[in-house]
Amino acid sequence: MSQRTIAVVGAVAVAALVLTSCSGGGGTASGNNQLDVDLSNLATTTEPGTAPIDEVTWNLPYEPLSIDPMLSFNYAENTVDANLCDSLLRLNPDLTTGPGLAESVDMPDDTTVVYSIRNDVSFWDGTPLTAADVVYSLARQSGEHNGDSYFGEYLTSVESVEQTGEHEVTVHLSEPDALFNQAMATAAGAIVSQAFAESAGPAFGTPQGGLMCTGPFSLESWSAGKSIVLAKNPNYWDESLIPKAEKLSFTFIADETTAVNALRAGDVDGQYFYLPPTGLNQLQGDSGATTTFGKSFVYFTLAGANQEGPFANPTIRQALLLAIDRQAIADVVFQGAAAPAPTLAGPDFWGDQAAIYEPAFAEFDVASDPEEAKRLIEGLPEAGETITIAVQGSSAVHEQTANLIQAAGESIGLKIETKVIPVEQYGNMYYDPAAREGIDAFFTTWYGNVTDPLDVYAVFTTDGASNFGNYTGVNDAVAEARATLDDEARAQLTVDIQQQVTEELPWLPLTYMPPILVQSDRISGATASIAYLYYPWAATIGGVE
Numbered sequence: 328m329s330q331r332t333i334a335v336v337g338a339v340a341v342a343a344l345v346l347t348s349c350s351g352g353g354g355t356a357s358g359n360n361q362l363d364v365d366l367s368n369l370a371t372t373t374e375p376g377t378a379p380i381d382e383v384t385w386n387l388p389y390e391p392l393s394i395d396p397m398l399s400f401n402y403a404e405n406t407v408d409a410n411l412c413d414s415l416l417r418l419n420p421d422l423t424t425g426p427g428l429a430e431s432v433d434m435p436d437d438t439t440v441v442y443s444i445r446n447d448v449s450f451w452d453g454t455p456l457t458a459a460d461v462v463y464s465l466a467r468q469s470g471e472h473n474g475d476s477y478f479g480e481y482l483t484s485v486e487s488v489e490q491t492g493e494h495e496v497t498v499h500l501s502e503p504d505a506l507f508n509q510a511m512a513t514a515a516g517a518i519v520s521q522a523f524a525e526s527a528g529p530a531f532g533t534p535q536g537g538l539m540c541t542g543p544f545s546l547e548s549w550s551a552g553k554s555i556v557l558a559k560n561p562n563y564w565d566e567s568l569i570p571k572a573e574k575l576s577f578t579f580i581a582d583e584t585t586a587v588n589a590l591r592a593g594d595v596d597g598q599y600f601y602l603p604p605t606g607l608n609q610l611q612g613d614s615g616a617t618t619t620f621g622k623s624f625v626y627f628t629l630a631g632a633n634q635e636g637p638f639a640n641p642t643i644r645q646a647l648l649l650a651i652d653r654q655a656i657a658d659v660v661f662q663g664a665a666a667p668a669p670t671l672a673g674p675d676f677w678g679d680q681a682a683i684y685e686p687a688f689a690e691f692d693v694a695s696d697p698e699e700a701k702r703l704i705e706g707l708p709e710a711g712e713t714i715t716i717a718v719q720g721s722s723a724v725h726e727q728t729a730n731l732i733q734a735a736g737e738s739i740g741l742k743i744e745t746k747v748i749p750v751e752q753y754g755n756m757y758y759d760p761a762a763r764e765g766i767d768a769f770f771t772t773w774y775g776n777v778t779d780p781l782d783v784y785a786v787f788t789t790d791g792a793s794n795f796g797n798y799t800g801v802n803d804a805v806a807e808a809r810a811t812l813d814d815e816a817r818a819q820l821t822v823d824i825q826q827q828v829t830e831e832l833p834w835l836p837l838t839y840m841p842p843i844l845v846q847s848d849r850i851s852g853a854t855a856s857i858a859y860l861y862y863p864w865a866a867t868i869g870g871v872e
Contacts, residue, residue: 361663362608362618369622369841370855371420376869382574383850383868386586386598389750390552390579395532396517396540397468400477401754402601405514405860407555407577412540414516415442415461416508418861420854422622422675422778424512428456428541432508437812438486438500440508446494448564450520451545458490463521465498477758478515480785480792481506503810505817506785509777513861543568543866544575554578563866571852571869581750582721590616596850597868599859600843601625601772602724603664607843615848620841621855622675624775626668626783627656627724629716629732629768629835631796632756637709638767639796643741644832647714649700650735653693657838660727665838667693670829671773672780673839675857680818684780687822691829700739710740717769718745719753725770728837756795763795772840774857781808781821784828798833 387403396412399405417427429442448456468476469485476482484504491497500507510516523531523539530536534549541564544557557575578595580586583604589595591613600607611618637643653667666673669691677684704710714736718725729745736743746766748756755762756769763769775782786793789802801824808820829836844855851871854864 361658362603362611364620364664364841366620366666366841370619371422371622371858372867373617373619373844373846373853373855374851375867376571376850376852376871378571378870378872380572380850380868380870382576383572383865384576384578384594384596385865386578386580386589386595388579388586388598388601389581389754391555392754393532394538394546394549394555396514396519397476397478398532399514401757402599402860403579406599406864407557408514408517409542409859409861410544410557410575410863410865411538411542411546412514412517412519413448413542413863414512414514414861415518416512416516418512418777418858420856420858420862422624422678422856422858424509424778427512427516428461428518429511437503440498440500441491442496442498442511444494444496445564448541449562450523450539450541451560452520452523452539453562454520454522456518456541458492458494458496460521461496461518462488462490463524464518465496465516467524468515476515477792478510478513480788481510481513481515503812505809505812506777506779506782509779509782513776515776543570543863547574552579557865568863568866570866572865575865575868583723590845590847593847593849595847597844597846597853600845601840602722603662603843605723607664607845608662610845617846617848617851619844619846619855620664621844621857621859623673623839623841624675624778624857625772625840625842626671626673626774626836627661627665627728627770627772627838627840628668628671629837630771630773631798631833632717632763632766632768633795634797636767637712637714637741640707640709641831641833642703642707643709643714644835645830646700646703646739647732647736647741648832648835649696649703650739650741651732651835651837652695652735653837656728656731660724660731661838661840664843665840668836668839669693670825671834671836672775672783672825676775676778676780676783678778678814680814683815683818683822687825690826695735697735697739704739704741712742714741714743714767715765716743716745717753717756717763717766718747719770720747720749722750728770757793768835773834774860776861779817779821780825781805781817784821784824785809787828787833794833796833798831800831800833801827 391404415429469482473479486501520539527536543563547556547558555577587606657665811817852867
């Protein structure tokens with residue numbers, strides 16, 4: 328690496344214009360069953376609300392399992408935590424990275440990262456944020472505790488974390504790691520109160536144990552099965568993000584139709600949808616609500632779930648993807664609110680390396696070719712075995728996509744069955760190997776966390792927590808790229824990784840998906856981009872005068 332100071336302001340993510348090149352000739356979908364969305368002009372923010380407001384009610388698609396930030400690697404959990412817990416760095420709505428609780432970062436060498444911690448920050452209980460809290464928060468996810476965190480793979484290179492000044496923390500890495508510092512803008516870098524967490528013990532982050540962070544909202548209450556209520560933190564250190572809402576209350580409506588009806592009736596003020604629900608086109612036309620589509624790190628994929636079975640054969644995967652009409656999935660299942668994906672990592676990941684990624688991206692297309700698919704699997708014994716795909720209950724997107732894939736598979740001689748998993752249990756697929764027993768593949772709306780395509784492909788490391796089928800084809804290449812701190816050189820290496828992954832298909836790329844933000848017309852200001860998972864998206868919500 329030529330320079331020894333880390334810039335904490337990243338490049339603006341590339342606009343989604345490239346998506347229109349593979350979206351059937353236009354960025355705006357129309358028609359009776361499609362949504363009004365311009366995929367070439369996705370939003371990062373919405374107009375900030377100007378008026379104070381007593382309470383904002385927000386729906387989550389399920390109740391969080393925990394709000395301990397190191398256990399928040401899912402949509403509902405991060406949607407709540409983003410307003411509660413600040414990280415060392417901050418992922419901004421435009422997908423750049425800026426200062427957070429660390430006002431600056433330096434690297435005296437390739438394996439040493441030094442964070443200068445703000446000296447004007449307090450936890451909700453009034454106790455000051457200290458360097459010791461930062462050391463504790465990183466140490467509880469690294470070293471011998473690395474497996475305790477859902478973000479642990481970002482901290483595998485951490486050798487030690489120590490306080491090196493009154494407001495300074497130094498992280499020593501066992502090897503150069505390009506993803507470590509970038510991840511400090513996610514919940515991997517979230518800082519909690521050491522005293523509170525140690526006092527709460529295993530209950531920390533639960534309805535019984537509570538939470539203590541520094542964010543613009545504090546945790547007022549968590550009534551299990553009913554609601555989570557956050558209260559305005561009037562002493563928040565970032566004066567530009569002191570909330571206008573006195574309270575932010577979360578409900579847990581899992582059923583899509585019920586959630587849409589609650590929004591239309593005004594019982595709920597807003598929701599982020601990571602899949603377009605049935606009835607969203609009617610909601611979009613409702614004068615009482617505004618729908619915004621945001622820049623995104625989200626992609627819809629069929630992920631291999633096991634090392635054995637027919638789907639473990641890459642030729643079966645290649646044939647199935649060739650049979651699938653990804654454009655139809657984007658247009659019909661996603662109602663025009665998605666673009667067919669030729670690779671897993673889409674354009675919004677490219678940052679300032681678009682000149683390298685765009686030509687490589689253009690080498691792939693989304694055309695289906697059933698005849699070639701039939702040729703690929705001719706004579707393969709696995710072609711006669713049943714492929715079982717897990718489908719999330721209460722999800723029309725999962726059900727409809729499964730139907731299209733079943734038909735595509737049948738057209739080339741593959742037998743595909745589905746297994747419906749209740750929405751409350753579907754998250755177990757990610758963490759519990761027992762939940763994946765008997766499953767060959769499952770749908771996931773996977774999201775990356777930082778503006779770097781390597782973040783997508785880094786899941787494919789041997790025995791990695793999210794490498795469900797334990798695909799090992801790019802393990803060494805990922806390690807090399809991750810140890811490359813020069814952005815341009817790392818991009819070149821990542822292009823090669825992308826080429827191999829897209830050929831061998833441990834996960835089948837289906838569509839790129841913008842977050843779908845719905846706000847009642849009495850409020851405005853929520854973050855529209857995928858940054859809402861880590862940025863305090865509700866701090867700018869206010870009433871509309």
